[in-house]
Amino acid sequence: MVLPPRIPRPSHDGSAPVRVLTVAGSDSGGGAGIQADLKTMLALGAHGMSVITAVTAQNSLGVQGAWELPAEAVRAQFRSVADDIGVQAVKTGMLATAELVETVAALLADLPAPVVVDPVGVSKHGDPLLATEALDAVRTKLLPTATVATPNLDEVAQLTGVRVESENDQRRAAGALLGHGPRWALIKGGHLPGGEAVDLLTDGTEEHWLRAPRHDNRHTHGTGCTLAAAIATYLAGGYEVPQAVTAAKDYVTGAIAAGFPLGAGIGPVDHGWLREGTD
């Protein structure tokens, strides 16, 4: 297991820690969404802050209900954080509706900080977390704000029409996604079969294949949220994109290996896995 680095914390000399903002939905089960993001940011040494876009009643069996917040509530939360505390990187997750996608994209357009867009479409259980009519706003408004976009295979198919069944297809999907404006595309291969979990990171010039052992652990709820939040944290810490994604991959791989059962279905990854014996 490769131990990922942590962002250095100030030695209590009064300087502020790295500050990272998640703009995402709440997962009552604690395994995905803002809960996963804030745990990840803390585990890697950052101060995590949140703009909640939607509330889901969710557990290891799926999503039993979802309620989006008014756009004004999203704008107000964002302003409260950006105007007083300051934001060094942003991660976006569940945005639920076209109106919220456009609202968040407008807020991000004026923010001089790196943005990781996890274009959340459906939960691991297949429950919809984004209205179909919001896809166009994701393509035309949100993706152009992204430093890195991190779709899984279903999401990249929805956004680009490219069905990924091989590493070659990951290349094609990345090219199609880059056409919508993100600086980097990370095509996650978690849903592909095989002994490794292989992701492709590319900006159209550089190509990085990130490989890790596939852990046959069914407790993988929130893997994508965790990866994207880790990438944003490392970017906030000053890492370049390839290095941030590599370190984040190591973090999520360890969190999956340490995943645990909760409830009768798919349990969460263990965001606190770094605590054991590495302090």
Ligand SMILES: Nc1ncnc2c1ncn2[C@@H]1O[C@H](COP(=O)(O)OP(=O)(O)OP(=O)(O)O)[C@@H](O)[C@H]1O
């Ligand atoms: N069983 C596994 N073993 C190791 N790595 C995995 C496994 N499943 C997924 N991954 C890795 O976890 C990261 C997240 O990918 P995944 O495809 O699971 O995202 P996702 O479907 O968006 O997750 P979620 O919707 O649950 O947040 C990727 O780096 C992927 O390669």
Ligand SMILES: Cc1ncc(CO)c(N)n1
């Ligand atoms: C709130 C929320 N965001 C994202 C995901 C992705 O799995 C989820 N299941 N729930």
